[in-house]
Every structure is written in structure tokens, then in C-alpha cells.
Amino acid sequence: MQLPAPRGPITDRLFAELARPPHVFGPPPVGACDAEDDAQLALFVCYELHYQGFDGVDDRWEWNPSVLALRERLEAWFEGWLARRVPRPPAPPPREVPRALAALVAADDGPSLSAYLRSRGDAAQFREFVIHRSIYQLKEADPHTWGIPRLLGRPKAALVEIQSDEYGGGRPERMHAELFRATMRGLGLDDSYGAYLGGVPGVTLAISNVMSLFGLHRHHRGALLGHLAAFEMTSSLPNRRYSQGLRRLGGDADARRYYDEHVQADAVHEQIAAHDMCGAFAAEHPGLTGDILYGAACALTLDRLFAEHLLNRWREGRTSLWQAEWRADAEVTVR
Numbered sequence: 284m285q286l287p288a289p290r291g292p293i294t295d296r297l298f299a300e301l302a303r304p305p306h307v308f309g310p311p312p313v314g315a316c317d318a319e320d321d322a323q324l325a326l327f328v329c330y331e332l333h334y335q336g337f338d339g340v341d342d343r344w345e346w347n348p349s350v351l352a353l354r355e356r357l358e359a360w361f362e363g364w365l366a367r368r369v370p371r372p373p374a375p376p377p378r379e380v381p382r383a384l385a386a387l388v389a390a391d392d393g394p395s396l397s398a399y400l401r402s403r404g405d406a407a408q409f410r411e412f413v414i415h416r417s418i419y420q421l422k423e424a425d426p427h428t429w430g431i432p433r434l435l436g437r438p439k440a441a442l443v444e445i446q447s448d449e450y451g452g453g454r455p456e457r458m459h460a461e462l463f464r465a466t467m468r469g470l471g472l473d474d475s476y477g478a479y480l481g482g483v484p485g486v487t488l489a490i491s492n493v494m495s496l497f498g499l500h501r502h503h504r505g506a507l508l509g510h511l512a513a514f515e516m517t518s519s520l521p522n523r524r525y526s527q528g529l530r531r532l533g534g535d536a537d538a539r540r541y542y543d544e545h546v547q548a549d550a551v552h553e554q555i556a557a558h559d560m561c562g563a564f565a566a567e568h569p570g571l572t573g574d575i576l577y578g579a580a581c582a583l584t585l586d587r588l589f590a591e592h593l594l595n596r597w598r599e600g601r602t603s604l605w606q607a608e609w610r611a612d613a614e615v616t617v618r
């Protein structure tokens with residue numbers, strides 16, 4: 284993956300430093316920055332050093348103290364950003380956690396991106412949607428995997444069971460990230476990891492960043508599990524609609540397999556996540572039930588902000604991508 288173009292003073296400075304061999308540098312100021320796209324991209328790049336890294340960026344930057352210092356400031360900014368947008372749900376008693384998660388999901392009244400794409404979205408809009416989702420879905424499940432060594436016993440077994448499915452149960456061609464690559468190819472998109480990083484706005488990056496934030500900090504492990512539970516509990520029905528939308532637009536079975544797979548898999552995963560994973564974790568850590576619910580609430584809020592962004596832009600006849608010229612309606616072909 285290539286470093287994308289910088290979006291403001293933070294990424295401008297960070298990317299210039301990363302292009303050189305690892306060294307100590309004074310982090311650029313974050314506090315004064317109100318450019319969300321710049322801060323989200325900088326945070327995403329700091330996190331990505333723990334995943335696949337970047338072409339031309341030395342792998343040893345991963346644990347460089349200057350990068351970590353910048354990341355800490357960006358995380359403090361992002362946690363404040365989340366706190367302003369996500370009300371903290373009341374902490375339920377441990378045995379009520381699965382029910383409280385279900386109630387939180389049921390109360391979510393954000394606009395339905397999947398309903399729009401099932402019946403009305405055009406091929407160019409579906410393609411944009413897939414471009415946004417590629418930022419996470421080409422590394423699907425990786426951020427929650429950070430949670431495995433942070434758990435013991437039942438919740439650990441439950442998380443591993445979910446992740447094993449996400450990673451294809453030993454069959455690389457069944458990995459969800461690989462199924463998603465087939466979706467991208469079916470839409471004539473570049474299926475290589477991170478190909479569209481430069482094309483997505485801050486709200487899309489925030490969806491990935493919140494998972495890495497929760498995954499890379501042990502004290503957020505409750506939120507990480509709640510986040511995964513909310514993901515699984517809001518997946519089955521929307522994925523059925525995405526598949527129907529893609530079929531309406533001419534997408535073949537290979538292109539739709541990612542969505543079809545999730546209709547079944549996540550109906551199972553949501554039970555494992557809510558009961559075996561979050562329920563068991565809550566019983567062991569009664570003081571963290573509020574964190575579980577907060578993680579779920581963060582997932583739901585970010586998904587709502589994402590859906591609003593896409594639907595609002597499309598209603599205005601504009602692209603939802605970062606660069607307007609990325610939307611090329613005329614050239615879109617769905618195979």
C-alpha cells in the first residue's frame with residue numbers, strides 16, 4: 284500500500300517523516316486541528332503500521348516513540364470526538380448485557396443505506412459504497428483479533444470461534460476479506476489492499492480507527508467486544524439487502540458471495556457475540572458492562588454517520604468519496 288496524499292498539516296508532516304529512515308521528531312500539534320479528515324488519516328496511518336505497513340516506509344517505524352507520541356495525541360482527540368457524539372449507555376448488570384445490546388441495536392433509527400442500495404442505488408453508488416467498505420473489509424476481522432490475547436476462558440473461545448469463520452476456517456478462498464476482493468473485481472475495482480485509501484473521507488477512516496483504538500488498548504477490551512457484537516448483530520439483514528441490490532445491478536454470484544455468506548454466518552455470530560462472548564465477559568468483569576455497551580454504541584453511531592454521509596451526498600448529486608473525480612458514472616460496468 285502506498286501512503287496517500289496528505290490532507291492537512293498533520294499528515295503533511297507525518298508522511299514526510301515516514302519517508303525517511305526511523306528517527307525522533309517532534310510531533311506536529313494536534314490540539315488546534317479541527318480538520319477531521321487530516322486527523323483521521325494521520326491516525327489511520329499510525330495504526331496501519333501495526334497491520335500491513337506502507338511501501339517505502341521502514342517497518343521499524345511501528346514502535347518509534349515519536350510516532351507513538353503523535354498517535355497518543357490523535358487518540359486523545361479521537362476519544363473526545365467520540366465522547367461528543369456517542370452518549371454513554373447506562374451500565375447494565377452482567378446478566379442483562381445480551382438483552383441490553385439487543386435493545387441498543389433495536390433502538391438504532393439511523394437511515395438505512397442497505398435499503399437504499401437494495402432498491403434505488405445506481406451502479407456508480409454501489410461502487411462507491413464498496414470503495415468505502417474496502418478500507419476495513421480487506422482486513423476484515425483483524426482489529427478484533429487484537430482482543431484474543433487479552434481474554435481468557437469462554438469469551439476467548441467465543442471470539443476465536445467468530446474470528447475463525449471470518450478467516451475462512453483454514454480455507455484462504457473463504458476468508459471474508461478474499462470474498463470481498465471478488466466483490467471488488469466484479470465491480471471492476473482494484474482489489475489490492477488499501478488501493479482506495481486516498482479516496483475515502485474521514486468518516487470512513489473513523490470506522491476503522493475506532494476498532495484499532497479499542498483493539499490496541501487493553502483497557503478498551505470491553506468496548507472492543509461490544510463493538511464486535513454490534514457489528515454482528517446489525518449484519519445479517521443489511522447484507523441480504525446488499526446482495527439483492529447487487530443482483531438488481533447485474534452482479535453475479537461471485538460478486539455477491541461476500542454478502543450472501545454474511546446473511547448466514549452473522550445470524551450465528553450475533554448469538555455467539557452477545558451471549559458467549561459479551562455475556563461471559565461481563566460475568567467475569569462486572570465493572571466493564573458499561574464499556575461493552577459503549578463500544579456497541581460507538582459502532583452504531585459511526586455506521587449512522589457513514590450512512591448519512593453517503594445518502595446526503597448522493598441526494599445532492601455528489602460523490603461520497605474524498606475526491607470528486609473518483610466518481611465516473613459513465614465508465615461503470617458491473618460484471
Ligand SMILES: [Fe+2]
Nearest residue numbers: 423449459545
Ligand atoms: Fe465477516
Ligand SMILES: [Fe+2]
Nearest residue numbers: 515548549552
Ligand atoms: Fe461475522
